[in-house]
Amino acid sequence: MIKLENVSKVYPDGTEAVNSVNLEIKEGELCVLLGPSGCGKTTTMKMINRLIPITEGKIYIDGTDNQELDENELRRDIGYAIQEIGLFPHMTVAENIATVPKLKGWSKSEARNRADELLELMGMDPSEHLDKYPVELSGGQRQRVGVARSLGANPPIMLMDEPFGAIDPITRDNLQDEFLKIQEEIQKTIVFVTHDINEAIKMGTKIALLKVGELVQYSSPAELLARPKNQFVRDFVGTDRTLKSMRLMRAKDAMKPSPKTVRLDSEVSVIQKKMKENEVDYLIVTDGSNRFRGWIRAQDLEGDVGSVDEVLSKDVGSVSRETALSDALSVMLEEDVANIPVLGKDNKLEGILTFNDLQEVIGETYTEEGGGRQVGS
Numbered sequence: 001m002i003k004l005e006n007v008s009k010v011y012p013d014g015t016e017a018v019n020s021v022n023l024e025i026k027e028g029e030l031c032v033l034l035g036p037s038g039c040g041k042t043t044t045m046k047m048i049n050r051l052i053p054i055t056e057g058k059i060y061i062d063g064t065d066n067q068e069l070d071e072n073e074l075r076r077d078i079g080y081a082i083q084e085i086g087l088f089p090h091m092t093v094a095e096n097i098a099t100v101p102k103l104k105g106w107s108k109s110e111a112r113n114r115a116d117e118l119l120e121l122m123g124m125d126p127s128e129h130l131d132k133y134p135v136e137l138s139g140g141q142r143q144r145v146g147v148a149r150s151l152g153a154n155p156p157i158m159l160m161d162e163p164f165g166a167i168d169p170i171t172r173d174n175l176q177d178e179f180l181k182i183q184e185e186i187q188k189t190i191v192f193v194t195h196d197i198n199e200a201i202k203m204g205t206k207i208a209l210l211k212v213g214e215l216v217q218y219s220s221p222a223e224l225l226a227r228p229k230n231q232f233v234r235d236f237v238g239t240d241r242t243l244k245s246m247r248l249m250r251a252k253d254a255m256k257p258s259p260k261t262v263r264l265d266s267e268v269s270v271i272q273k274k275m276k277e278n279e280v281d282y283l284i285v286t287d288g289s290n291r292f293r294g295w296i297r298a299q300d301l302e303g304d305v306g307s308v309d310e311v312l313s314k315d316v317g318s319v320s321r322e323t324a325l326s327d328a329l330s331v332m333l334e335e336d337v338a339n340i341p342v343l344g345k346d347n348k349l350e351g352i353l354t355f356n357d358l359q360e361v362i363g364e365t366y367t368e369e370g371g372g373r374q375v376g377s
């Protein structure tokens with residue numbers, strides 16, 4: 001969708017802002033440009049829609065060299081939320097959001113409806129805010145209007161430069177969540193600039209980490225945390241990589257699908273046999289529709305057992321596929337168990353997550369840290 005090939009930028013005063021960057025962003029991905037202030041994030045982004053001319057290299061949009069595309073067309077077709085918010089002060093919120101739709105020839109009422117819809121999406125009451133001027137809004141509200149405006153004409157590509165930078169941490173967190181939900185539906189191809197590692201990990205499909213104009217590492221957030229390429233990445237990512245990994249990774253990333261189970265209506269002897277065969281002293285019990293019903297332990301089957309249902313441990317923790325591993329660990333510690341079922345809708349069994357699975361994830365980040373567990377020792 002977007003491809004940067006050996007892209008460099010030298011400003012007229014000789015500043016080398018971007019140095020031979022190669023980057024490929026696939027359709028529907030959210031690529032975060034991350035790095036310290038002055039590393040060239042904004043410059044890189046602005047070369048995509050030609051707000052800044054390229055010094056060397058090529059940028060392709062959907063396979064076409066962006067130098068061959070009409071400049072105005074390019075800016076209309078790529079949504080753009082800029083770092084300094086950049087609302088037109090003499091226009092109302094509604095007029096600001098409708099700028100590009102109007103340029104694209106939408107009718108007045110279509111544009112107004114779109115503005116209404118987008119403001120609602122950004123968590124602002126349209127009836128209260130649509131007719132206000134930017135000076136009548138708080139900084140955070142202005143920024144949200146800026147994001148709404150960039151979504152205006154429903155462009156397939158969006159460039160967002162620190163879109164939530166001016167917003168307080170709590171509202172920011174909510175907006176990030178909201179935006180991720182929206183993105184799941186609209187599947188835009190997004191280039192998203194931030195200098196906040198936590199925001200990058202949360203938002204990114206991929207993270208491009210820049211250091212004074214050079215691309216240092218381009219990988220998924222999990223990969224960046226687990227396998228930082230060098231000391232700069234390690235320093236930038238921070239010392240709590242393990243915790244960040246665990247907050248980032250979901251139960252579905254570490255669980256084992258299709259665990260060994262027994263049916264609720266099984267004979268005790270059958271269950272005991274299955275435990276022996278599998279060399280375990282516990283099994284998950286499900287019903288005929290593969291719904292989780294509880295755990296059965298070998299010790300519960302000793303002596304005179306009437307039915308499996310009577311001796312089942314039912315009141316145990318569970319997680320869903322989307323539960324963060326850090327939360328899954330909390331459940332294990334609270335319930336004092338080393339295994340938890342991963343359940344879907346109607347308690348359908350989807351997998352099992354064990355403490356060993358978590359240790360493996362932690363181990364992977366630890367080995368990289370030097371002081372932690374070493375492979376093979």
Ligand SMILES: Nc1ncnc2c1ncn2[C@@H]1O[C@H](COP(=O)(O)OP(=O)(O)OP(=O)(O)O)[C@@H](O)[C@H]1O
Binds near residue numbers: 017038041
């Ligand atoms: N118009 C310009 N003329 C000369 N140098 C510039 C110009 N714009 C930016 N620079 C320089 O280019 C480098 C990259 O700037 P850029 O704005 O791309 O950084 P950034 O990563 O977006 O930083 P920030 O996080 O502070 O927004 C910096 O050293 C900056 O001073």
Ligand SMILES: [Mg+2]
Binds near residue numbers: 041042161
């Ligand atoms: Mg910038």
